[in-house]
Amino acid sequence: MDFKDYYDIMGVKRDASQDEIKRAYRKLARKYHPDVSKASDAEVRFKEVGEAYEVLKDPEKRAAYDQLGANYKSGQDFNPPPDWDAGFEFSGGGFTDGDASAYSDFFESLFGGAGFGRAHAGHRQRAYQAHGEDHHAKVLIDLEDAYKGASRSISLQSPELDHSGHVVTRQRTLNVKIPKGVKQGQRIRLAGQGSAGMGGGQAGDLYLEIEFNPHQIYRVEGHDVYLDLPVTPWEAALGATVKVPTPDGKIDLKIPASTASGRKMRLKGRGIPGNPAGDLYVVPQITLPIADSEADKELYRKMQQQMAYNPRSKLGV
Amino acid sequence: MMAKNIQEKTLSGIVIDEHTELTLNDLSRACSTSAEWIIELVEQGALEPISYRQTQWRFTGTSLQKARTAMHLQRDLGINLAGIALVMDLLDEVEQLRARVHRLDPNDNF
Numbered sequence: 001m002d003f004k005d006y007y008d009i010m011g012v013k014r015d016a017s018q019d020e021i022k023r024a025y026r027k028l029a030r031k032y033h034p035d036v037s038k039a040s041d042a043e044v045r046f047k048e049v050g051e052a053y054e055v056l057k058d059p060e061k062r063a064a065y066d067q068l069g070a071n072y073k074s075g076q077d078f079n080p081p082p083d084w085d086a087g088f089e090f091s092g093g094g095f096t097d098g099d100a101s102a103y104s105d106f107f108e109s110l111f112g113g114a115g116f117g118r119a120h121a122g123h124r125q126r127a128y129q130a131h132g133e134d135h136h137a138k139v140l141i142d143l144e145d146a147y148k149g150a151s152r153s154i155s156l157q158s159p160e161l162d163h164s165g166h167v168v169t170r171q172r173t174l175n176v177k178i179p180k181g182v183k184q185g186q187r188i189r190l191a192g193q194g195s196a197g198m199g200g201g202q203a204g205d206l207y208l209e210i211e212f213n214p215h216q217i218y219r220v221e222g223h224d225v226y227l228d229l230p231v232t233p234w235e236a237a238l239g240a241t242v243k244v245p246t247p248d249g250k251i252d253l254k255i256p257a258s259t260a261s262g263r264k265m266r267l268k269g270r271g272i273p274g275n276p277a278g279d280l281y282v283v284p285q286i287t288l289p290i291a292d293s294e295a296d297k298e299l300y301r302k303m304q305q306q307m308a309y310n311p312r313s314k315l316g317v
Numbered sequence: 318m319m320a321k322n323i324q325e326k327t328l329s330g331i332v333i334d335e336h337t338e339l340t341l342n343d344l345s346r347a348c349s350t351s352a353e354w355i356i357e358l359v360e361q362g363a364l365e366p367i368s369y370r371q372t373q374w375r376f377t378g379t380s381l382q383k384a385r386t387a388m389h390l391q392r393d394l395g396i397n398l399a400g401i402a403l404v405m406d407l408l409d410e411v412e413q414l415r416a417r418v419h420r421l422d423p424n425d426n427f
Contacts, residue, residue, distance in 0.1 A: 029393060030394055033394060035390060036390075036408065046393075050393075133349060134347045175328060176327065176328050176329075182332055186382075187332075187381060187382070188331065191330070205347070208330065
């Protein structure tokens, strides 16, 4: 387990005041909020900052962490010494609104012990008969899965109360059908797969949010799909029929003569299936062959002599 | 022998999309929040029911995504509802601009 430097994560000095820490947290939380930031590591950073703040905002935890952390550097291998927290009194309420299960092993090893008031994590007092809570999870799929449909096996961890009233983490695996035509950000509702109801109340639902793995060659916008297609200058100039990959399989695409680089070609209905189906946009990108051999250079020289082409005519030169 | 053949059943769910109709109750439950909170979001213009005329509001699946975002913004950043409505409008705009930049220059990951 690596030691985590919470001060470093928050970008504050070790002697920062509680107010400075609060300001730093608010700023970072806005910056890395997964609903706001599009950075690929936003969610990880957001959780990391939340975890650091969870410790540093609480003077008791901060003092304990300070005593422990004076001799460690970030990333250093770390095991908490036994009784490291002896002599500190934590006044419960260790986990506030945070999602405790999202914190790192490092945090768990320090503050996850019984003394930290886990039992109330995320559990509200319920009326005698109540509808079970709805649960939410993300599921990563490939773009191809949205075209063809797929099955995914999903592991979920959820805190539950056991018979004696303790919180236990229950792990379960669900096989879920991903119907064709799903889009980024959409949710699939699995009725009755959330928390059990109380006193005969109905079970809650499980919502799975669809997220696409980044694709090497396609880009997705809503239900439309974009593909950059490299073409040779002669294919673009003379027109040609070329093989083009689509998430549905290869097709033959006719490139009209005098095609400009970047001019979108729309293949209607070849985006993500649905009603209506999305479109596939092929964006030709003219690539320049490098003249390696003398013969190749000769060809370019011929073009130079024969073609009266000035790409800078609009610049007046 | 029997036990070996037991395969976990594959579950099928409903895709929540723009054709799905959700009730006020569906929305508030999916966000673990009160109906009043959803109603306030509607009053701020951050969410729109399919029709205001119906006695019972219905929402499209897109509203679920929006309501969840609104809930995260309030819980994580402490933004009030008017602020949330503004942030969500701006986020939509940024999203459109990002897509446009990307269409103009696919190599620009703005």
